[in-house]
Amino acid sequence: MKYINMKYKDIKKAIKNNKSVYWSNDNYKIIYDKKCQRLLIHSICNNHYIKLLDNKYYLKDCYIK
Secondary structure, rough: OOOOOOHHHHHHHHHHHOOEEEEEOOOOEEEEEEOOOOOEEEOOOEEEEOOOOOOOOHHHOEEEE
């Protein structure tokens, strides 16, 4: 896994181009929810979702796999 200094718009663009984007590790996949029109972090192991914030704290740990 390679961490990239991604911006919020870069994450949206990557997901739109059908790339898999993760936060922190492979358990946390970032998805785009069309219904609420937001990026969400999906925890695969427990099936929980949280909103991805346009925040350096979150974005610094995002990567494309």
